[in-house]
Amino acid sequence: MNKTALKTRFAPSPSGLLHLGNIRTALFNALLARRSRGLFLLRIEDTDQERSSEEYVTALMEDLRWLALEWQEGPEVEGEAGPYRQSQRRSVYQADFQRLEAEKLAYPCFCSQEELERVRKRQLAAGQAPRYPGTCARLSPEEVEGKLAAGFKSALRFRVPSLTTIEFEDLVRGPQRFATGDIGDFIIRRTDGSPAFFFSNALDDALMGVTHVLRGEDHLTNTPRQILLLQALGLPIPRYGHIAMIVGRDGAPLSKRHGSRSV
Template sequence: MAQYYTTMNLKSRFAPSPTGYLHLGNARTALFAWLAARAVAGRFVLRLEDTDQSRSPQIYEKALLEDLRWLGLNWDEGPDIGGPVGPYRQMERLDIYQKYYEALLETGQAYPCYCSAEDLAAERAVQRASGKSPRYGGRCRHLNEGQRSDLEARSIQPVLRYRVPDSGMLTVPDRVWGERSYALADLGDFVIRRSDGSPAFFFANALDDALMGVNLVLRGEDHLSNTPRQILILQALDLPVPEYAHLPLLLGSDGQPLSKRHGAASLRDLQFYGYLPEAVRNYLARLGHHYAETDLLDDQALAAGFSVEKISRAPGHFDVVQLQHWQRLALQALSDTQLWEWRDLQYALNDAQLWKRLLAANLSDIENGLREKILKAVSEDENLQIQFVAAVRANVLFPEDAVDWLIRCFADEAFAALEKEDTAIAALAETPAEFWPLAAMLLQQSAGDYRIWTKTLQQESGLKGKSLFMPLRAALTGRSHGPELAALLPLIGMERAQQRLHTAASVLSEARN
């Protein structure tokens, strides 16, 4: 099968079943199909395969569209915007399918099958016991009209099966895996219409691709065995056959199928955690596809660098550490103003439950308006917002991190309620008690000048390096690592800083309790 499209008419698609939230493996498939189209100014189609009505409530269709838009994908044709070859929901295309069922019946390439589920299970059991691969034996192939009428009189609703040739080979080219050959006798006659009248995947998926002009199908390698059956259908109906490119599986870092235990399984999970869509696009684009560039790429560069030939046959391994790397790059690409106006950060700033969790040891502070007090102070001073973001941005991966640092900088008495790291507690415990009043006095004398303060404190206390800076950071922030103290000190302010230095011993005591 030769490539028959040009870079001017490439048309790809993403055709999910809206039966749950969008899995990361499917999200990568959607991204690859979108990049393939955008790389050559082609068209990208979104189609919903919603024939499993019991598992396709409206909530999942709505979530699917929302999640794809959040990822940054747009489509040229789809269920929400229409297009020249719609409709784009399979349940709205049943009349179209019926026309082609009748065409196959008329030519004898399809036939009704009345076998029960029990009959088919028994047949498969016998085949397995004899070491054969399970396949339909074709018992209903040769029923005459009288036999069919008798079965229908018993109210048995048949499925419709495609009649696979008894012999021959079918060669299936694949842009990722190369050519594969299939013995037709091994395929068995497969179902193309269920007993309830709804189309089976093999049929509707292939027919929709052909009728919608899709000429490049990117999908998971779990569909490799479906492809020969779908090509047979299209050839029988004299419809164009697209090129196929089957993507390797997406696994967790442990080599097992991706699931919740790896930290995220769906695109909605990543949104919930606060990942930026730019980070997710850059990471997913590199899972099983090679880019020479190691920097964060915009959409134009991602598309320009995409090629089906760069897709690996090896499984992609989802690694949350690598995803966090791209999250950090995406955050650093934002200006200070953009970072402060980050939508997810704004949600977090207004999430009282998050503040309560961060201050779990002292919930009354929330009730007494701590959150409102801090946000009011910051919102009234744009310079303070930018100063805060500039100070903490290198230590923020998620909105929750920014809220935590906001509290650590601007909380007064509630500071004692914040979680203290074990290393910070140890640093406080190892510091002589006389160090704290000295540090507070010298801070006052230095008028808050960080360089003068720490230089004088080093001379007066005899402490230096880690022994000096670790306890100061622990007393002022409750953490052993974080943003530069020189940048945090103006945010914390003289009054709060002195209070924290004076009460370092009591903070230690409370933390131990």
């Protein structure tokens, strides 16, 4: 298989059993790869160690095989871009955290959840879309060193460029445009040192050679953030397609309260 072959992926979080929406996403990605004689990759996104369980990893792989959704790259099959569990890729993420911080493209954020919630409420009350106001982006190097020396815990935020428009052609929804002024600087590493979804998900897609990402439309607003990250790191950007969600009669995404079952 040459390196330019189409490659899709299914990247579940093992925090529960696969449900209908998960399988629909996996099916579309597997079928796209199969039609194009490409590769279908499985990646386990288990950075949240408190919620992730080996029992669910085993179950989701059994469910995929039962449905004949075999993966050509990933756990138990392996490949050149492994490991395929994000919990085993911390050193990969750390190297790029350091690179972004060294290039002033990311900065430590000491804001507490309480502070952020107060800002969010003020913005909503003023009719504004909630976004980070850039409080810690204005700290001097001396102030940052002082807070770290005093034992303050910090997250790491990506510095979103101002007055820029992110455009991409969605495989399902067509042309998309997002103004970076509406996004705000976002967290890429949590205070416990674990990578945020925006970061590890995008980075691994690029490093694993994923060319096409089909996922639910609830991820559409994640895409400009991930494009910004990949551009900053000089990594290839996959083509994205956002499919409609499976919803209940109330129009909300299908869940247990609608009687949604596991596979």
